[in-house]
Amino acid sequence: MKNFTTFELTLGAIFVAMMAVGANITSIAPFMVVGGVPITLQTFFAILSGVVLGSRLGAFAMFTYALLGLVGVPVFAGFKGGMVSLISPTFGFILSFILTAYVAGKLVEKQRTFNMFISAALLGMTINYVFGTNWMYMAYKLWFTAPEGFTYKMAWLWMIVPLPKDILLAVVAGVMAFRLEKSILSKRRFKHIKKVA
Numbered sequence: 001m002k003n004f005t006t007f008e009l010t011l012g013a014i015f016v017a018m019m020a021v022g023a024n025i026t027s028i029a030p031f032m033v034v035g036g037v038p039i040t041l042q043t044f045f046a047i048l049s050g051v052v053l054g055s056r057l058g059a060f061a062m063f064t065y066a067l068l069g070l071v072g073v074p075v076f077a078g079f080k081g082g083m084v085s086l087i088s089p090t091f092g093f094i095l096s097f098i099l100t101a102y103v104a105g106k107l108v109e110k111q112r113t114f115n116m117f118i119s120a121a122l123l124g125m126t127i128n129y130v131f132g133t134n135w136m137y138m139a140y141k142l143w144f145t146a147p148e149g150f151t152y153k154m155a156w157l158w159m160i161v162p163l164p165k166d167i168l169l170a171v172v173a174g175v176m177a178f179r180l181e182k183s184i185l186s187k188r189r190f191k192h193i194k195k196v197a
Contacts, residue, residue, distance in 0.1 A: 004057060012061040015049040019065045019097070020075035027079070039162055040077050044169040046097035047104050047124040051117055051177035055105030062097040069094065089144050092135020093128060100124040114178050121174035125166050133159055 004012070021028075022041030050058035065075060074081045076094065085091050104124035108117055137155040140146035147154075 004060070008053070008057050011053055012049075012057050012064065015045060015053065015058070015061040016065045016068065016075075019045045019049075019062070020068075023075060023077045024079055039165060041169070042077070042093070042097065043100070043125055043128050043166045044173055046100045046128065047121045047170055048173040048177060050101035050104030050106075050124055051108050051120055051173060052180060053101075053105065054109060055102045058101035058105040059098050062101045066094050066098065087139070087143060089136045089139035090132070092139070093132030095135070096128045096131035099131065100128045103127055108177070108181075112181060114175075117178040117181070118171060118174040121170040121177070122167070125170040129159060129163075129166075 019042060022045045025041050026039070046062055049061050052058070053061060069076045069081045069085060070083055072082045076085055077090075085094070101124070104120040107120035107123065110116075133155055137152050140150055140155070
């Protein structure tokens with residue numbers, strides 16, 4: 001298996017930092033709290049890490065983010081961290097960031113077209129929602145105290161609030177990554193190929 005270069009690890013570290021900021025963006029922009037629920041940018045950065053860094057490095061960056069939070073670094077939403085996060089109803093969303101980045105990255109590695117970047121970003125967002133919402137439902141049913149009258153339908157209704165924002169940001173992530181691909185990243189690849197040759 002190919003090891004990551006210093007440059008790649010640095011890029012990965014930048015995305016870990018952006019995830020931490022995105023998770024707590026409401027501390028900078030308190031208006032992003034809707035109905036008492038903080039609107040984060042985690043899904044956006046998870047998708048962006050996959051489509052910019054690629055499947056392996058993007059997933060590794062998201063794994064590092066999750067690991068940092070679990071060992072106690074306050075990088076999760078609300079400046080939370082620690083092993084107690086494992087039993088949180090929302091921890092499934094954090095786990096899904098790894099898969100989100102991997103799948104989105106894998107798709108654009110196969111076909112680097114504008115439509116594929118957008119499709120990969122939207123599929124990544126879908127994975128995040130499906131995995132995270134199902135984890136949340138199981139958490140409330142199996143080990144966490146559920147709100148009165150909690151149902152599977154209610155779990156999905158809760159996701160309606162952030163959905164428009166995440167659809168829009170997924171598209172933005174796809175567009176940004178495609179433009180980077182055609183400018184900065186492609187030039188770097190070309191220089192690397194010339195050096196190897």
